[in-house]
Amino acid sequence: MxxxxxxxxxxxxxxxxxxxxxxxxxxxxxxxxxxxxxxxxxxxxxxxxxxxxxxxxxxxxxxxxxxxxxxxxxxxxxxxxxxxxxxxxxxxxxxxxxxxxxxxxxxxxxxxxxxxxxxxxxxxxxxxxxxxxxxxxxxxxxxxxxxxxxxxxxxxxxxxxxxxxxxxxxxxxxxxxxxxxxxxxxxxxxxxxxxxxxxxxxxxxxxxxxFAELPAWQNEKYGIQDRVRAYLDVNCAHCHSDLGSCARSAVRFAWEIPLADTRITEKGKRIVNLMSKGSMPRTGTTVVDTAALGLIKQYFQLP
Structure with missing residues (x-):
């Protein structure tokens, strides 16, 4: 539209x-x-x-x-x-x-x-x-x-x-x-x-x-990869898109993009680092979502 x-x-x-x-x-x-x-x-x-x-x-x-x-x-x-x-x-x-x-x-x-x-x-x-x-x-x-x-x-x-x-x-x-x-x-x-x-x-x-169903990221009935991707889709994909404010970034978070094309896996440390500093999302938050960060660290097997 x-x-x-x-x-x-x-x-x-x-x-x-x-x-x-x-x-x-x-x-x-x-x-x-x-x-x-x-x-x-x-x-x-x-x-x-x-x-x-x-x-x-x-x-x-x-x-x-x-x-x-x-x-x-x-x-x-x-x-x-x-x-x-x-x-x-x-x-x-x-x-x-x-x-x-x-x-x-x-x-x-x-x-x-x-x-x-x-x-x-x-x-x-x-x-x-x-x-x-x-x-x-x-x-x-x-x-x-x-x-x-x-x-x-x-x-x-x-x-x-x-x-x-x-x-x-x-x-x-x-x-x-x-x-x-x-x-x-x-x-x-x-x-x-x-x-x-x-x-x-x-x-x-x-x-x-x-129609597809986006997982509820906090619902443990879904696999960890789906939960992480759902969270990143909602919180980050609108900026990390070809037309968004982070268009120059190589990473894409939209749910519909195949994982292999998102560069999420190879940028795990960078994603966790930015989230830990409160820099992603960079607008709309003043504190870190510790539960989501913990799940994402677990997904990337990072301490």
Whole structure:
């Protein structure tokens, strides 16, 4: 599909407040989707300093998205993609509440994508459109009862563009059919997500078995090579592509590229070194994903 050039700096084109979109129903902290917004999940998600994420999509009622292959589906004008980043105050007990940090939007109109980042206020009642990047202190208790503190990076327009731009075209990254082709729970029932999105009016009817399934990188039922490749595909492939910001690199991480053509195996030490230093991914994180790094070290048999 051809994507318009778009822009990551739309401070003059987007509403100043997130509430103008009616994305959430009732108290925003509950993250209850508003009318027309449908939640979706990914098999493997982007790592962002251990933040939790809610993903929503809204499409025009008469124009569902179309899956043509395992990659990005065809998304009609009027599509809104929403990703809200938050932390549970105590991950062991989610009922103790959450803190919303930011909500990122990708909006398609006239065959062009626009991006916007909205920062939540301390009262957690609304979020304001950001015109530049910023840092905010975040603290939480993790699943092991350990108190954590970080300086969370909220991206500016240039940060967004560094990952979401290919050949000067702004475009989505994670919403690939193979990453959507998973089993989810809706209304206390298990259902293939592609089927669910069709029932919800978001996607054309498809046969899920016709499409690949990206492994969930943390799921040990998959082999280590598949888990590592899934993680690298989601976290690194968008930059390490022929049209991405790391096009000059010899390494490619996209899932669909045969391993022998990626140079992943021969660059194992380099990959681990950059990840250990927090230099890959170079945007969107301030701390190292230690669990993923450990798995990748194991795969390359490195200490």
């Amino acid at each position: 051809a994507y318009g050039a778009g822009s990551a700096d739309n401070s003059g084109l987007l509403p100043p407040k997130l509430s103008g979109y009616n994305i959430f129903s009732g108290n925003p902290v509950t993250l209850t989707p508003g009318n027309g917004f449908v939640q979706y999940e990914l098999a493997t998600g982007l790592f962002t300093d251990y933040a939790e994420k809610q993903r929503l999509i809204k499409v025009p009622a008469v124009k569902p998205i179309t899956a043509v292959n395992d990659g990005l589906p065809q998304l009609p004008d009027g599509t809104i993609l929403v990703k809200t980043f938050y932390y549970f105050r105590d991950k062991r007990t989610p009922s103790k509440g959450r803190r919303l940090i930011e909500t990122r939007l990708l909006i398609k109109n006239n065959n062009q994508w626009m991006a916007g980042t909205y920062v939540w206020n301390p009262e957690q009642t609304d979020a304001t459109l950001a015109t530049g990047g910023s840092n905010t202190p975040v603290s939480w208790i993790d699943e092991n009862g350990r108190g954590r503190k970080i300086s969370y990076r909220i991206p500016g327009p240039r940060d967004c563009a560094s990952c979401h731009t290919a050949d000067n075209n702004l475009m989505p990254v994670g919403l690939k059919v193979r990453n959507l082709n998973i089993t989810v729970t809706r209304d206390n029932k298990s259902i293939n997500q592609l089927k669910y999105l069709w029932e919800a009016g978001v996607m054309d009817n498809v046969a899920p078995e016709q």
